[in-house]
Each structure stands twice: as structure tokens, then as C-alpha cells.
Amino acid sequence: MIRIEARPQPSALMAYATPVLAVVLTMIFGGVLFAVLGKDPLEAIATIFWEPIFGEFAFFYRPQLLIKGAPLVLIAIGLALGFRAGIWNIGAEGQYIVGAICGAGAGLAFYPTESVLIFPLMVLAGALGGWAWAMIPAVLKVKFGTNEILVSLMLVYVAEQLLASMSLGLLKNPEGFGFPGSRNLQQYGSAHNAEIIAGTGMHWGVVAALIAVIFAYVLLTRHRLGFAIRVTGEAPRAAKFGGVNPARLVLFCLGMSGLLAGLAGMFEVSGPSGQISIDFNVGYGFTAIIVAFLGRLNPLGIVAAGLLMALTYIGGDIAQSQLGLPAAAIQVFQGMLLFFLLALDVLTNYRVRFGTAEVA
Amino acid sequence: MKFTTLLASAAMVLGLGGAALADGHEKTKVGFVYVGPVGDGGWTYEHDQGRLAVEAEFGDKVETVFVENVAEGPDSERVMTQMALDGADLIFTTSFGYMDPTNNVAAKFPDVKFEHATGYKRLHPNVSTYSARFYEGRAIQGHIAGKMTKSNVIGYIGSFPIPEVIRGINSAYIHAAKVNPDVEFKIIWVYTWFDPAKEADAAKVLIEQGADVVLQHTDSTAPQAAAQEAGGVITFGQASDMGQYAPFPRVSSIIDDWAPYYIARTQAVMDGTWESKDTWDGIGAGMVGIGEISDAVPEDVKAEALAMKAALADGSYHAFTGPLNKQDGSPFLAEGETADDGTLAGMNFYVEGIEGDIPQ
Numbered sequence: 068m069i070r071i072e073a074r075p076q077p078s079a080l081m082a083y084a085t086p087v088l089a090v091v092l093t094m095i096f097g098g099v100l101f102a103v104l105g106k107d108p109l110e111a112i113a114t115i116f117w118e119p120i121f122g123e124f125a126f127f128y129r130p131q132l133l134i135k136g137a138p139l140v141l142i143a144i145g146l147a148l149g150f151r152a153g154i155w156n157i158g159a160e161g162q163y164i165v166g167a168i169c170g171a172g173a174g175l176a177f178y179p180t181e182s183v184l185i186f187p188l189m190v191l192a193g194a195l196g197g198w199a200w201a202m203i204p205a206v207l208k209v210k211f212g213t214n215e216i217l218v219s220l221m222l223v224y225v226a227e228q229l230l231a232s233m234s235l236g237l238l239k240n241p242e243g244f245g246f247p248g249s250r251n252l253q254q255y256g257s258a259h260n261a262e263i264i265a266g267t268g269m270h271w272g273v274v275a276a277l278i279a280v281i282f283a284y285v286l287l288t289r290h291r292l293g294f295a296i297r298v299t300g301e302a303p304r305a306a307k308f309g310g311v312n313p314a315r316l317v318l319f320c321l322g323m324s325g326l327l328a329g330l331a332g333m334f335e336v337s338g339p340s341g342q343i344s345i346d347f348n349v350g351y352g353f354t355a356i357i358v359a360f361l362g363r364l365n366p367l368g369i370v371a372a373g374l375l376m377a378l379t380y381i382g383g384d385i386a387q388s389q390l391g392l393p394a395a396a397i398q399v400f401q402g403m404l405l406f407f408l409l410a411l412d413v414l415t416n417y418r419v420r421f422g423t424a425e426v427a
Numbered sequence: 428m429k430f431t432t433l434l435a436s437a438a439m440v441l442g443l444g445g446a447a448l449a450d451g452h453e454k455t456k457v458g459f460v461y462v463g464p465v466g467d468g469g470w471t472y473e474h475d476q477g478r479l480a481v482e483a484e485f486g487d488k489v490e491t492v493f494v495e496n497v498a499e500g501p502d503s504e505r506v507m508t509q510m511a512l513d514g515a516d517l518i519f520t521t522s523f524g525y526m527d528p529t530n531n532v533a534a535k536f537p538d539v540k541f542e543h544a545t546g547y548k549r550l551h552p553n554v555s556t557y558s559a560r561f562y563e564g565r566a567i568q569g570h571i572a573g574k575m576t577k578s579n580v581i582g583y584i585g586s587f588p589i590p591e592v593i594r595g596i597n598s599a600y601i602h603a604a605k606v607n608p609d610v611e612f613k614i615i616w617v618y619t620w621f622d623p624a625k626e627a628d629a630a631k632v633l634i635e636q637g638a639d640v641v642l643q644h645t646d647s648t649a650p651q652a653a654a655q656e657a658g659g660v661i662t663f664g665q666a667s668d669m670g671q672y673a674p675f676p677r678v679s680s681i682i683d684d685w686a687p688y689y690i691a692r693t694q695a696v697m698d699g700t701w702e703s704k705d706t707w708d709g710i711g712a713g714m715v716g717i718g719e720i721s722d723a724v725p726e727d728v729k730a731e732a733l734a735m736k737a738a739l740a741d742g743s744y745h746a747f748t749g750p751l752n753k754q755d756g757s758p759f760l761a762e763g764e765t766a767d768d769g770t771l772a773g774m775n776f777y778v779e780g781i782e783g784d785i786p787q
Contacts, residue, residue, distance in 0.1 A: 245774070246547075340501055349498035
């Protein structure tokens with residue numbers, strides 16, 4: 068007979084082992100799925116995980132990992148701060164959109180002036196935009212006790228409407244023959260978030276993500292505020308007795324995650340994407356939630372998780388084109404990853420016992 | 428620098444591979460980038476039918492690959508690059524938002540031919556653009572709608588207020604008003620190409636407002652289902668035939684038929700005669716198909732509609748023929764004058780008689 072019993076202490080070993088285990092299980096069950104679809108499972112798995120890093124055209128895919136991973140990591144870092152304190156920002160996608168709109172808008176306001184000041188100004192505008200969008204659920208929660216999960220999520224749809232409106236109106240390219248979408252910032256030198264070293268994929272968003280990781284790490288391990296975040300998440304009553312001000316914590320955590328999401332949007336629109344368009348957002352804000360949990364809400368873990376997610380996206384597209392795997396199969400594959408991770412979490416707090424129950 | 432050199436050398440290798448093609452030693456590889464899933468029953472489905480037609484036409488001489496659900500922006504750029512690296516000779520990119528990415532990738536692979544649907548940028552000699560004159564089909568729908576409506580209210584589900592969609596509304600209105608001067612258009616913008624829930628809601632609202640004809644510029648069959656439920660409301664299939672709702676409420680349809688174009692362009696690459704051009708074909712060239720007009724349409728109306736189809740096909744009639752005024756009463760086309768393609772391509776105004784404003 069198999070049963071599970073609570074551990075007296077969460078297992079430190081399992082906390083680190085379960086993400087690896089989840090990846091392995093995803094490979095196994097994903098392989099079964101691919102086999103059922105009539106594809107060679109080993110080849111499919113190899114295409115997804117091996118091809119982008121070590122394949123023939125790795126020189127192209129490796130930089131793409133950074134481009135795809137950077138916004139995920141940047142957003143997930145911010146989300147993790149809140150998640151650790153039990154503050155649930157589900158609306159990073161909206162903050163990402165508003166950050167992009169504000170960043171691009173700040174740059175386009177100066178078109179076609181060339182100046183080194185424009186890009187820093189755009190960074191500021193993007194950060195502020197994302198921050199302000201996140202402050203709506205934050206202030207509503209602090210003042211009126213609303214649920215930040217619902218408010219932040221609903222504001223995503225508002226942001227999407229705002230994005231459509233901007234693409235069709237205020238930010239529409241005057242030379243675009245009436246088509247929706249802004250000017251392409253890649254063709255506007257001062258506003259272009261170009262690669263710092265050509266061919267490496269290293270743009271300012273990647274740099275910002277790395278800085279955010281370091282700051283988050285120091286904050287959580289060395290700073291009083293980081294301590295307050297962790298205590299609030301792990302023992303809310305103790306935190307209260309310890310003098311943590313929950314309202315300030317809500318404002319900080321939501322504001323910070325909004326700011327980082329806004330930055331991610333700004334770096335994306337000024338760099339890899341290039342323009343504000345109706346379909347600018349592709350779900351980074353939601354995927355980042357997966358990345359944050361896959362990385363155990365730990366800054367270093369998030370870097371690994373962000374790169375892993377990026378890998379499955381890039382490898383997934385290669386598998387579609389080379390092996391004819393349907394996109395839905397790739398999505399199921401990615402879904403399995405989160406499923407196994409959450410399911411295996413049980414091993415951190417419980418242990419599996421074989422044999423009959425001992426009589427106490 | 429290193430990266431561009433690598434890409435260039437990779438492109439050169441591929442170029443050499445491509446050169447071998449003329450001798451018939453190698454398969455021609457044709458790639459397709461889709462914005463939606465192939466099972467959407469509309470836009471992407473019809474492009475995929477075109478791909479299958481290419482395979483059926485050339486058999487062993489071609490290899491086709493596709494990637495579905497590709498987000499516009501950097502993801503599409505990566506997928507196109509990947510196809511080019513994998514040796515594609517010809518790549519069809521089938522969404523407006525792929526415009527800049529297509530041109531970016533085309534610059535790096537001068538020996539690969541790119542075909543971008545519905546765009547207008549051809550920055551490199553290896554980029555072509557193509558689109559269909561769907562407004563010709565709208566003229567026929569307008570005629571049938573104007574004849575058949577009893578309430579004189581025609582509902583229109585608009586996707587995005589872009590020239591493509593506005594052109595369709597104008598064309599349908601002109602021909603409905605021509606046979607029925609009392610006709611009134613009610614337009615709802617849903618800001619999506621494919622969202623069954625939103626489309627169904629829009630259809631219901633239009634029907635509640637008295638519309639007994641619902642035209643749609645969105646791809647799902649949800650409006651057809653809503654009309655069927657309401658009863659006494661006629662609809663037209665969009666992008667694909669939607670024949671499962673025939674003979675009523677669906678009385679006809681506009682079908683995107685990309686097969687002849689895809690076959691011709693693939694043939695051109697095989698023959699080495701491919702060159703950059705802009706194609707805008709209508710009923711005449713077979714790019715726009717008119718689905719069977721069902722028996723729910725009176726015989727005389729059906730005969731008129733077919734006569735109009737024939738006239739549009741042989742060029743003896745143009746869907747935008749004067750006298751026509753713009754919405755504000757200013758002259759648009761003089762008696763007997765027809766709209767030139769430039770005006771049509773960038774159309775951003777309603778014709779006289781349509782109420783309401785184009786959202787900005």
C-alpha cells in the first residue's frame with residue numbers, strides 16, 4: 068500500500084530535485100504523445116532541446132534564446148517578489164503592454180529628432196507606465212480591500228483595448244497607408260534598442276534582466292525588505308507582529324512587478340518587435356507566471372526556467388517545421404511541464420511511504 | 428559582424444543548393460508561416476488548403492513545411508529565418524503583421540524568395556506581395572443582402588478598422604443601397620479576426636437591433652450559429668465556405684482560394700522565372716471564390732448576382748464605379764469613373780449613406 072505523509076520540514080533536496088524531475092517526466096510523457104502522433108519521440112525531443120543549442124544552426128538559435136528569454140525573466144523576477152509575499156499579480160501582460168505603449172510613445176513623440184537622451188527617456192517612460200498600471204490594483208487593494216488577482220487580470224483586457232486604440236489612432240504610422248501599427252522603431256536610430264554586440268542577441272532588455280536578477284537576489288537574501296517579503300509569505304501573523312506594514316508591502320510588490328513588466332514591454336517594442344501593433348503582446352506576461360514557479364520563485368532559478376521556456380518555444384517551432392508536429396502538441400508539451408512541476412510539489416512537503424501504516 | 432557573416436555564408440550554401448534545383452536534382456522546398464491554427468476553418472485553413480494543393484500539383488518535386496500559431500513580431504522573424512536556414516526556396520508569410528519581419532529576413536537571405544500576404548512593403552528584390560480583391564465578393568453579398576432584407580437593417584461584424592475591412596463595408600453598402608435605397612448598415616467592431624464568443628455576441632446584438640442580414644469580416648462560424656438560432660436571418664460564409672450552415676442561414680460565401688497563386692509561384696521558382704511583384708487578384712483570376720448561392724435566394728436575385736460575378740470576373744464591371752460620394756458628401760468618383768488601386772489600398776473613409784464614424 069502506498070500512502071503519503073507530511074514531512075516535519077519541507078525537503079530541501081526535493082525543492083531542487085522536483086524541477087529536474089518534472090522536466091524528465093515531461094520528456095517521457097511528451098515522447099509518448101509524439102509517438103502516438105506517429106513521430107519518432109527521440110527525434111522530436113532532440114529537436115526541441117538539442118537542436119537550438121547544439122544543432123547545425125545553433126549560432127542563430129542561441130542568441131534567440133536570450134531574445135525570447137529576457138522578457139520572461141524580467142517579468143518573472145517582479146512577479147516572484149509578490150508571489151513570495153502572497154501578493155498575486157496576474158496582470159503582468161497588461162503592465163507589459165502599457166509599458167510598451169508609454170516607452171514607444173515617448174520615443175515617437177520626438178520623431179525624427181536624433182538624440183542620445185531619447186532612449187533613456189523611453190526606458191523611464193516604459194518603467195513608469197508599467198508601474199502606474201500595476202498601482203491601480205495595488206491602491207484599490209490597500210484602500211478598498213479589492214482582490215488584486217481579479218483587478219490585475221481584468222486590467223489586461225483593458226490594456227489590450229488601449230493597445231488596439233493606440234495602433235489605430237494616436238501612434239499609427241502616418242506613412243503606413245492607413246494600416247494599423249506604429250512606425251518601426253528599428254528604423255529610428257535614437258529609439259532602437261539594438262543589439263549591444265551584433266549577433267549575440269544581447270540587447271538592453273537582457274542586461275536589464277540580469278541586473279534585476281542580481282537586485283532581486285540581494286533584496287531577498289540581504290535586505291530587510293526582502294526579509295519582510297519572505298516572512299509575510301511564510302508566516303503572515305508573525306510578520307504582522309514583527310511590524311511589517313502590509314499596505315506598503317502590497318504597494319512595493321505590485322509596483323515593482325509592474326515596473327519590471329513595463330520595462331520588458333518597452334525593451335521588446337523598441338528592439339526585437341519594433342512596433343506597437345494590435346497583436347503586439349504574445350503572452351509573455353502569462354508565461355512569466357509559469358517561469359516564476361518553475362524557478363521556485365528564486366531569482367537564479369528563474370533565469371534557468373526562463374531559458375528553458377524559451378528553449379521549448381524555439382525548439383517547438385523547429386519541431387513543427389522539420390517534423391510536422393502540430394502546434395497544439397507543443398502546447399500540450401509545455402503544459403505538461405507546469406503540470407508535473409505542480410504535481411511533484413507534493414513531494415517537497417510530503418513523503419511517499421510504501422507498505423502498511425504503522426500503528427502508533 | 429560574425430553573425431552576419433555566418434548567416435551570409437549559410438545563405439550562400441543554400442544558394443548553391445538552390446542552384447542545383449534548376450537541374451531537377453533536388454526538391455523545391457516551400458515554407459508556410461501561419462498566424463492561426465490550420466484548423467480554424469477560415470483564414471489559415473484556406474492557406475493550408477493552398478499548401479496541400481501545391482503538394483498535390485508537384486508531388487515528389489516539392490517538399491512543403493509549415494509552422495502554425497506564429498505570433499507576429501520577433502517570433503515570426505525567427506520562424507522565417509529557421510525555414511530559410513533549413514533550406515526553403517520559397518516562403519509564404521500569411522499575415523499582415525509579418526510585413527517587417529518578412530523584409531528583415533529577406534535581406535539576410537537574398538537567394539530565398541519571400542511572398543507576403545496582404546502587405547505593401549517590397550524592400551528587397553526577393554520579396555513579393557499578394558492579396559485578394561475580397562471587395563468584389565462583398566459587392567455580390569451587398570446585392571443579395573439589399574434584395575433580401577425585409578427590415579432594411581443589415582448588420583456587419585467588422586474585425587479591425589483597416590482599409591481591407593472598410594473597403595468591404597463600402598462595397599457591400601454601395602451594392603445594397605443600389606437595389607434598396609432604404610437600407611441601413613449597423614456596424615460592430617470586435618477587434619479580432621477570430622473569437623467565436625465575441626463574434627456570437629456581436630451577431631446577437633445586431634439581430635436584436637433588427638438586422639435580418641448579418642455580414643461578417645471575421646473567421647468563425649459563430650455568427651452563423653447565432654443567426655440560425657434567431658431564425659429568419661441570413662448570413663454569408665467568410666474566408667471558407669461554411670457550407671455546414673447552407674442553405675439557410677448561409678446563402679452564399681466568399682472563399683479565399685490561394686491554390687492557383689501558390690502553384691504558379693512555386694512553378695516560377697522551379698523554372699527560375701520568379702521575380703518580385705505585387706499581385707492583387709479577384710474573382711477573375713480565381714483568388715476570390717463565391718460559394719454556391721443557395722435556394723433560399725430567389726431565382727431572379729440569384730441570376731443577377733451571378734451576372735454581377737461574371738461582369739466582375741471579366742472586368743466589364745468594377746465594384747467601385749461612380750457616381751459616388753464620400754460620407755461627408757464630398758465627391759469620390761465621378762459618373763462612370765472607377766477607383767484606382769492606390770485609393771482602394773489605403774481606403775480610410777466610408778461612402779455616403781453609411782452612418783457612424785470609423786473608430787480611431
